[in-house]
Amino acid sequence: MANDGRGPQRRPRRGGRRTQEAGLSPADAPGWALVTGASSGIGAALARQLAAAGWSVVLTARSADRLEALATEVSALGRACRVFVADLSATSGVEALLAFVAAEGLALELLVNNAGVGAGGDFATLAGPRQCAMLGLNVDALTRLTHACLGPMRARGHGAIINVASVAAFQPVPFMAAYAASKAYVLSLSLALWEENRGHGVHVMAVCPGSTDTGFFAAAEMSGGGPYQQTPEQVAAETMAALARRRPLVVTGGGNRAMVAAGRFLPRRWMLAAAARFARPRMRAAAGG
Numbered sequence: 001m002a003n004d005g006r007g008p009q010r011r012p013r014r015g016g017r018r019t020q021e022a023g024l025s026p027a028d029a030p031g032w033a034l035v036t037g038a039s040s041g042i043g044a045a046l047a048r049q050l051a052a053a054g055w056s057v058v059l060t061a062r063s064a065d066r067l068e069a070l071a072t073e074v075s076a077l078g079r080a081c082r083v084f085v086a087d088l089s090a091t092s093g094v095e096a097l098l099a100f101v102a103a104e105g106l107a108l109e110l111l112v113n114n115a116g117v118g119a120g121g122d123f124a125t126l127a128g129p130r131q132c133a134m135l136g137l138n139v140d141a142l143t144r145l146t147h148a149c150l151g152p153m154r155a156r157g158h159g160a161i162i163n164v165a166s167v168a169a170f171q172p173v174p175f176m177a178a179y180a181a182s183k184a185y186v187l188s189l190s191l192a193l194w195e196e197n198r199g200h201g202v203h204v205m206a207v208c209p210g211s212t213d214t215g216f217f218a219a220a221e222m223s224g225g226g227p228y229q230q231t232p233e234q235v236a237a238e239t240m241a242a243l244a245r246r247r248p249l250v251v252t253g254g255g256n257r258a259m260v261a262a263g264r265f266l267p268r269r270w271m272l273a274a275a276a277r278f279a280r281p282r283m284r285a286a287a288g289g
């Protein structure tokens, strides 16, 4: 099995013979990584840790000033860095980003689909366009970027894609209904693509954080916090470790892993009520946006 030198070799536990270990370049030097949602939170932490590990990074989000500040940090580490400002909730933003990567001649070795937003509230009264913009970012942009990157990665025979889902991917969440459904899509897609692509040398991985101390809840018009809250740096560090081990899935944080494991054995009605008890008190607005 190939090993990029940044993690122990692991054999598949079950499921038959692999033709090739999916993953990154056989050359030890990491190449270019594209990180969406790099202006804050988990994306910024991941970009910093990737740069510290030797990756060159393309940083994208809507906030030019925050991206430029992070680019200065990355450059100080001696890593190459590009910044591209885009609103990925619109197809035109995704296409502009892909055109930029092509024009710069960057062969992406790693795609991190991290950009995502939530919307807390009663589905019936939350504004429809806001929920559709959320799906545009969380689902459509992630799908388009994944599809665009897979072809060249498979042609080269190596590469990796990290899709940031959530513990909300494991069960429906009343009062965050469309958000949780979007993350269930991300988890399902990523696991299926892990299986489809591991024989082509490309590793696809889903990351499922629980409550993380970022701007996420404020943007979702919810109050933050929650059980087992992590810092974005902790989430990023567990993601880096899982990437090195070629895991198909990482649920970050021991408390979150226990919660997800327990959820498999609990009655659906009980889970729905518990998820509603988490989300409902955190709603700041039931309408608007």
Ligand SMILES: NC(=O)c1ccc[n+]([C@@H]2O[C@H](COP(=O)([O-])OP(=O)(O)OC[C@H]3O[C@@H](n4cnc5c(N)ncnc54)[C@H](OP(=O)(O)O)[C@@H]3O)[C@@H](O)[C@H]2O)c1
Binding pocket: 036, 037, 038, 039, 040, 041, 042, 043, 060, 061, 062, 063, 064, 086, 087, 088, 089, 114, 115, 116, 117, 118, 137, 164, 165, 166, 167, 208, 209, 210, 211, 212, 213, 214, 215, 216, 217, 219, 232
């Ligand atoms: N925080 C949590 O509790 C938590 C838990 C589970 C999963 N997650 C997931 O983790 C990922 C990162 O979120 P976070 O917690 O780090 O929150 P965050 O700090 O709010 O980061 C969200 C990132 O997405 C970018 N973004 C938002 N809307 C965008 C748009 N229309 N176009 C392009 N970029 C956009 C934001 O940058 P700009 O505003 O500059 O565009 C920012 O860089 C998301 O996918 C989220 O669903 C978070």
